Amino acid sequence: MAPPDVQARVAALRREIERHNHAYYVLDRPTVPDAEYDRLFRELQVLEAEYPELVTPDSPTRRVGGRPLDEFPKVRHAVPMLSIRTETDTEASGAQAFDARVRKELGLAAGDPPVEYAAELKFDGLAINLRYEHGVLVAAATRGDGETGEDVTQNMRTVHAVPLRLKTAHSPVVLEVRGEVFMRRDDFERYNAKQREAGRPTLVNPRNGAAGSIRQLDPAVAAQRPLSFFAYGLGEVQGWRDAPATHSATLDALVELGVPVSTERRVCRGAQALIAFHDDIAARRDQLPFDIDGVVYKVNRFTLQHELGFVTREPRWAVAHKFPAQEELTVVEAIEVQVGRTGALTPVARLAPVFVGGVTVTNATLHNQDEIDRKDVRVGDTVIVRRAGDVIPEVVAVVADRRPQPAPPRFDILQSYPVCPECGSHVVRLEGEAAVRCTGGLYCPAQRKQALLHFAGRRAMDIEGLGDKLVDQLVDRGLVHTPADVYDLDLETLAGLERMAEKSATNLLAAIVASKATTLARFIFALGIRNVGETTAKDLARHFGSLDKLIAASETDLLAVRDVGPIVAQSIAQFFGEPHNLAVVGKLRAAGVHWPESAGTQQSAGVLAGKTLVLTGTLPTLTRDAAKEKIEAAGGKVAGSVSKKTDYVVAGAETGSKLAKAQELGVAILDEAGLLALLEKD
Numbered sequence: 065m066a067p068p069d070v071q072a073r074v075a076a077l078r079r080e081i082e083r084h085n086h087a088y089y090v091l092d093r094p095t096v097p098d099a100e101y102d103r104l105f106r107e108l109q110v111l112e113a114e115y116p117e118l119v120t121p122d123s124p125t126r127r128v129g130g131r132p133l134d135e136f137p138k139v140r141h142a143v144p145m146l147s148i149r150t151e152t153d154t155e156a157s158g159a160q161a162f163d164a165r166v167r168k169e170l171g172l173a174a175g176d177p178p179v180e181y182a183a184e185l186k187f188d189g190l191a192i193n194l195r196y197e198h199g200v201l202v203a204a205a206t207r208g209d210g211e212t213g214e215d216v217t218q219n220m221r222t223v224h225a226v227p228l229r230l231k232t233a234h235s236p237v238v239l240e241v242r243g244e245v246f247m248r249r250d251d252f253e254r255y256n257a258k259q260r261e262a263g264r265p266t267l268v269n270p271r272n273g274a275a276g277s278i279r280q281l282d283p284a285v286a287a288q289r290p291l292s293f294f295a296y297g298l299g300e301v302q303g304w305r306d307a308p309a310t311h312s313a314t315l316d317a318l319v320e321l322g323v324p325v326s327t328e329r330r331v332c333r334g335a336q337a338l339i340a341f342h343d344d345i346a347a348r349r350d351q352l353p354f355d356i357d358g359v360v361y362k363v364n365r366f367t368l369q370h371e372l373g374f375v376t377r378e379p380r381w382a383v384a385h386k387f388p389a390q391e392e393l394t395v396v397e398a399i400e401v402q403v404g405r406t407g408a409l410t411p412v413a414r415l416a417p418v419f420v421g422g423v424t425v426t427n428a429t430l431h432n433q434d435e436i437d438r439k440d441v442r443v444g445d446t447v448i449v450r451r452a453g454d455v456i457p458e459v460v461a462v463v464a465d466r467r468p469q470p471a472p473p474r475f476d477i478l479q480s481y482p483v484c485p486e487c488g489s490h491v492v493r494l495e496g497e498a499a500v501r502c503t504g505g506l507y508c509p510a511q512r513k514q515a516l517l518h519f520a521g522r523r524a525m526d527i528e529g530l531g532d533k534l535v536d537q538l539v540d541r542g543l544v545h546t547p548a549d550v551y552d553l554d555l556e557t558l559a560g561l562e563r564m565a566e567k568s569a570t571n572l573l574a575a576i577v578a579s580k581a582t583t584l585a586r587f588i589f590a591l592g593i594r595n596v597g598e599t600t601a602k603d604l605a606r607h608f609g610s611l612d613k614l615i616a617a618s619e620t621d622l623l624a625v626r627d628v629g630p631i632v633a634q635s636i637a638q639f640f641g642e643p644h645n646l647a648v649v650g651k652l653r654a655a656g657v658h659w660p661e662s663a664g665t666q667q668s669a670g671v672l673a674g675k676t677l678v679l680t681g682t683l684p685t686l687t688r689d690a691a692k693e694k695i696e697a698a699g700g701k702v703a704g705s706v707s708k709k710t711d712y713v714v715a716g717a718e719t720g721s722k723l724a725k726a727q728e729l730g731v732a733i734l735d736e737a738g739l740l741a742l743l744e745k746d
């Protein structure tokens with residue numbers, strides 16, 4: 065027998081773990097860090113291993129584990145699981161027709177008060193019946209044919225949002241909770257990303273993800289899948305004190321019992337209120353964290369539900385008012401590419417027109433070559449297209465058995481587009497990159513806008529006033545093809561643009577002229593060479609000292625620059641290897657863009673070349689590492705102790721013996737400002 069203190073501890077741990085579970089999975093308000101949760105969980109596991117007699121079916125440790133099954137046992141539902149009639153009319157009139165039918169069946173006259181409804185979401189997952197006996201989850205089943213379902217208890221236990229025990233001291237003898245198990249979109253994306261990384265198969269969509277996971281015979285596999293649950297009704301009920309009299313109050317009561325219920329629900333009086341709910345949800349559909357395929361209206365009062373009864377297997381008191389589908393089937397007629405603002409060639413499927421997500425879709429993104437390979441999309445394939453909200457439509461999956469025979473060839477971007485369709489420059493796929501890119505850079509029209517904005521940016525050429533609205537106009541009207549053309553703009557042209565007045569045009573022109581005097585580092589950064597950020601641009605400027613030396617540098621020369629690796633070296637060499645880019649650089653110089661040049665540090669190695677410095681005390685702004693890095697970048701060495709060979713001691717606050725030693729030896733002493741001033745000369 066376990067000692068009483070262990071029994072008490074086990075009970076306390078279970079209560080606490082389930083409380084955190086509820087906060088995290090149901091309320092979406094985590095109460096403790098994951099590490100603390102894991103610690104509690106492990107403690108409980110250890111105690112249960114030591115005292116197996118303490119294990120109960122509602123222990124949180126029982127959410128995982130369990131043996132793989134050969135097949136799911138069948139279970140007969142105590143109360144049949146019905147389906148609901150679908151209102152095919154997706155317009156507002158769908159709600160009116162339902163209300164009119166209900167009023168007629170109830171024998172209400174036009175002057176009688178409005179009927180009260182519970183309006184809620186129609187979740188897109190799998191219907192589940194959870195059976196609680198005396199407050200403990202004892203069984204979970206799928207709907208099956210409505211009479212008989214499959215026993216998926218082991219798998220449903222792995223769904224953390226499902227309470228293993230109801231939160232009440234007065235549990236009903238039997239309480240069957242019905243609802244939908246589903247997968248949130250973010251969980252779906254995260255899960256698929258992980259699968260892709262591991263080279264394992266991905267889920268087609270959240271709905272299949274949820275249904276497939278629950279119908280997994282191995283509960284260990286199901287436990288890996290991130291599932292959620294929302295309740296929307298009841299099955300068998302026995303001995304429930306104060307059982308509510310309406311549907312909405314029932315859902316409120318379930319919330320009190322710790323069962324997850326969506327907050328997106330409303331009590332509506334009459335058809336107009338149903339329409340308002342429908343329209344509100346339809347407008348926010350894409351902001352919800354999970355997929356829905358419509359809304360559901362239910363007559364709220366149970367006595368009225370009984371009065372209305374059923375036709376065949378569908379209740380007269382409920383209806384599903386569907387939204388336009390977000391996924392449809394269509395055929396890929398061609399695969400083409402679009403050049404984006406960063407030069408990436410994005411493959412696009414041209415589709416046989418299909419009505420999906422409320423509009424007719426004829427194009428869908430295929431993202432990149434990896435995605436095409438993974439989904440194996442080919443011209444002629446029948447595919448599932450998804451369009452949710454304003455998101456660009458995408459090809460979700462190929463319907464394998466509808467592929468034409470003989471099978472069309474695989475699509476390869478590099479093979480089909482060896483040069484950029486916009487500008488004819490070479491197209492490359494860099495190692496480790498998903499995207500195929502146009503090397504046209506500044507010359508490629510599709511990349512001009514982005515390049516121009518970057519060029520004019522505060523940390524690049526710093527042309528104030530050249531924002532995206534202006535850049536759009538300049539490029540769209542063909543006034544600017546490359547950043548060099550900016551320096552040809554005159555007052556008259558600028559003043560003639562939309563949103564430009566004489567004064568703003570004058571200011572912009574002044575900014576353009578002022579930008580001609582720049583630094584080599586800014587100029588290199590402004591060119592927008594892939595993988596060359598501000599810091600790399602500075603390193604390159606310092607190393608080579610002149611633009612011509614940089615242009616002439618081979619990949620090996622480039623690798624000698626601090627922090628320049630093979631990918632960066634390749635990007636730079638490729639950029640200056642493209643004649644169009646060289647032409648733009650030439651034109652910029654001809655327009656008068658200039659900067660001071662130097663010999664560079666590859667020969668003269670910086671102001672601190674050959675010098676030894678010692679750091680002591682706390683510097684006001686620089687950390688020790690940062691100071692060391694700066695000194696080394698300027699060619700200096702940092703030593704640990706002061707000697708006659710020390711050139712400078714850099715002293716901060718709270719120094720000790722090193723400063724005294726320096727004074728004794730007559731070594732030059734600098735403070736941080738002095739050091740920075742010295743480095744400035746570099």
Ligand code: IVH
Pocket residue numbers: 146147148149184185186187188189190191192207243244296297360379382384
């Ligand atoms: S009520 C007697 N409410 O839609 C009424 N069903 O055919 C029983 N569903 O398979 C269902 N959200 O899985 C109800 N808020 C909701 C729902 C909902 C989704 C599913 C359910 C069922 C189908 C209805």
